[in-house]
Amino acid sequence: xxxxxxxxxxxxxxxxxxxxxxxxxxxxxxxxxxxxxxxxxxxxxxxxxxxxxxxxxxxxxxxxxxxxxxxxxxxxxxxxxxxxxxxxxxxxxxxxxxxxxxxxxxxxxxxxxxxxxxxxxxxxxxxxxxxxxxxxxxxxxxxxxxxxxxxxxxxxxxxxxxxxxxxxxxxxxxxxxxxxxxxxxxxxxxxxxxxxxxxxxxxxxxxxxxxxxxxxxxxxxxxxxxxxxxxxxxxxxxxxxxxxxxxxxxxxxxxxxxxxxxxxxxxxxxx
Amino acid sequence: xxxxxxxxxxxxxxxxxxxxxxxxxxxxxxxxxxxxxxxxxxxxxxxxxxxxxxxxxxxxxxxxxxxxxxxxxxxxxxxxxxxxxxxxxxxxxxxxxxxxxxxxxxxxxxxxxxxxxxxxxxxxxxxxxxxxxxxxxxxxxxxxxxxxxxxxxxxxxxxxxxxxxxxxxxxxxxxxxxxxxxxxxxxxxxxxxxxxxxxxxxxxxxxxxxxxxxxxxxxxxxxxxxxxxxxxxxxxxxxxxxxxxxxxxxxxxxxxxxxxxxxxxxx
Numbered sequence: 371x372x373x374x375x376x377x378x379x380x381x382x383x384x385x386x387x388x389x390x391x392x393x394x395x396x397x398x399x400x401x402x403x404x405x406x407x408x409x410x411x412x413x414x415x416x417x418x419x420x421x422x423x424x425x426x427x428x429x430x431x432x433x434x435x436x437x438x439x440x441x442x443x444x445x446x447x448x449x450x451x452x453x454x455x456x457x458x459x460x461x462x463x464x465x466x467x468x469x470x471x472x473x474x475x476x477x478x479x480x481x482x483x484x485x486x487x488x489x490x491x492x493x494x495x496x497x498x499x500x501x502x503x504x505x506x507x508x509x510x511x512x513x514x515x516x517x518x519x520x521x522x523x524x525x526x527x528x529x530x531x532x533x534x535x536x537x538x539x540x541x542x543x544x545x546x547x548x549x550x551x552x553x554x555x556x557x558x559x560x561x562x563x564x565x566x567x568x569x570x571x572x573x574x575x576x577x578x579x580x581x582x583x584x585x586x587x588x589x590x591x592x593x594x595x596x597x598x599x600x601x602x603x604x605x606x607x608x609x610x611x612x613x614x615x616x617x618x619x620x621x622x623x624x625x626x627x628x629x630x631x632x633x634x635x636x637x638x639x640x641x
Numbered sequence: 642x643x644x645x646x647x648x649x650x651x652x653x654x655x656x657x658x659x660x661x662x663x664x665x666x667x668x669x670x671x672x673x674x675x676x677x678x679x680x681x682x683x684x685x686x687x688x689x690x691x692x693x694x695x696x697x698x699x700x701x702x703x704x705x706x707x708x709x710x711x712x713x714x715x716x717x718x719x720x721x722x723x724x725x726x727x728x729x730x731x732x733x734x735x736x737x738x739x740x741x742x743x744x745x746x747x748x749x750x751x752x753x754x755x756x757x758x759x760x761x762x763x764x765x766x767x768x769x770x771x772x773x774x775x776x777x778x779x780x781x782x783x784x785x786x787x788x789x790x791x792x793x794x795x796x797x798x799x800x801x802x803x804x805x806x807x808x809x810x811x812x813x814x815x816x817x818x819x820x821x822x823x824x825x826x827x828x829x830x831x832x833x834x835x836x837x838x839x840x841x842x843x844x845x846x847x848x849x850x851x852x853x854x855x856x857x858x859x860x861x862x863x864x865x866x867x868x869x870x871x872x873x874x875x876x877x878x879x880x881x882x883x884x885x886x887x888x889x890x891x892x893x894x895x896x897x898x899x900x901x902x903x904x905x906x907x908x
Contacts, residue, residue, distance in 0.1 A: 416838045
């Protein structure tokens with residue numbers, strides 16, 4: 371078992387370290403994201419202050435979710451993603467990955483994991499600093515207890531496992547020539563939105579909350595962040611983990627089966 | 642052959658665009674190719690729609706007011722991306738050393754740069770923004786008089802120039818830096834996010850940045866206010882095109898400065 375895991379561990383380690391090295395445009399992109407959050411926070415704040423309706427979460431909790439999202443979005447499919455595997459599939463270089471004595475699915479899963487994790491780690495320091503510097507209601511106020519923050523971090527980590535399975539599902543769709551690249555791109559956009567990237571899911575219509583709570587993408591970002599913002603209690607922890615487990619296994623198996631089917635039908639051309 | 646050689650810059654530009662568009666239509670699945678960008682464009686205003694659904698109108702600011710401003714911005718940006726996609730792509734051209742090819746041709750550089758790329762899927766923003774603006778104008782009960790129509794058309798043209806100018810500034814900067822200038826996204830894709838709230842209620846620095854630095858509210862809010870009779874002077878509504886044309890001119894100067902300082906690495 372240990373020996374079998376070794377190549378994947380090596381790929382993970384090497385790609386994580388590469389990901390943490392200097393990236394072109396790191397600061398430009400960080401500043402962009404921070405200004406982006408400030409705009410989103412300002413807009414949500416205006417609706418809270420001047421609108422007449424009610425929300426189940428306080429402005430502080432909503433603002434907290436939006437700040438945390440700016441880091442957690444790096445864990446989502448398609449957000450600032452490394453398109454290496456994607457491009458390999460599109461251009462046919464995928465042949466190189468197929469001749470390696472490795473399981474292709476595990477290889478791509480581990481690459482996605484290291485890429486997402488590196489981006490997330492790089493975002494933590496500058497975004498947290500900006501969030502703490504922002505004044506008044508616009509700033510980051512972690513209303514939760516240390517235990518809730520831990521629960522948030524734990525479920526964010528387990529949510530990453532689901533997110534990487536979704537990324538591999540997108541690769542599978544991209545490989546399927548009959549489908550073209552439109553479905554996988556659409557899948558990435560939809561999964562981000564349903565993970566709460568446009569607006570924290572608790573601000574969506576009350577009638578939809580039941581659906582939003584249990585669909586697979588909420589468990590990747592929105593549900594974990596609720597713990598940290600204090601808009602969900604610790605008693606929510608078991609259902610979140612259950613949702614992640616069920617969806618994670620389901621999407622993993624689906625992606626594996628789809629990639630397997632694609633490989634059987636794949637014709638490698640040229641040399 | 643002799644005739645094509647004498648072609649005007651504009652004639653050549655339309656020829657480039659026509660060829661690039663026809664090439665994309667060759668793919669049987671080209672309609673499917675428009676889908677991801679369509680989903681992206683349609684879902685983008687979802688947060689504002691959901692916020693209006695939950696919180697209701699913000700005083701005078703109903704959803705149709707917000708989305709009129711947003712739609713005008715979206716359409717302007719779509720037009721700039723449709724017709725100046727090459728400028729958006731320009732930094733890659735410099736980075737990969739392909740700019741030299743353009744320099745060798747005895748044709749206007751800016752025209753060549755703008756015509757390097759053309760993507761049909763950029764039509765999504767133009768159509769969605771235009772339809773959204775029309776629906777909202779109806780909801781606002783705007784009078785379709787000649788003056789009003791002219792004001793809106795000129796405003797959208799101004800907006801197109803302002804966005805093209807923004808892309809051109811990013812292109813000019815690429816002569817001097819290697820990195821991705823993701824910052825420019827704040828003034829392109831990011832600008833119409835700002836239009837999701839009433840400008841009067843935004844933080845002052847944000848409203849000023851998008852009125853004076855990148856004049857997004859000048860070519861969206863003021864013409865809309867003049868046409869729908871919200872407030873403010875009608876004169877402000879006419880300012881969009883001249884001001885945006887000036888800013889595009891300034892961006893052109895910056896780009897020319899960049900071209901003069903371009904150092905080819907040869908091949």
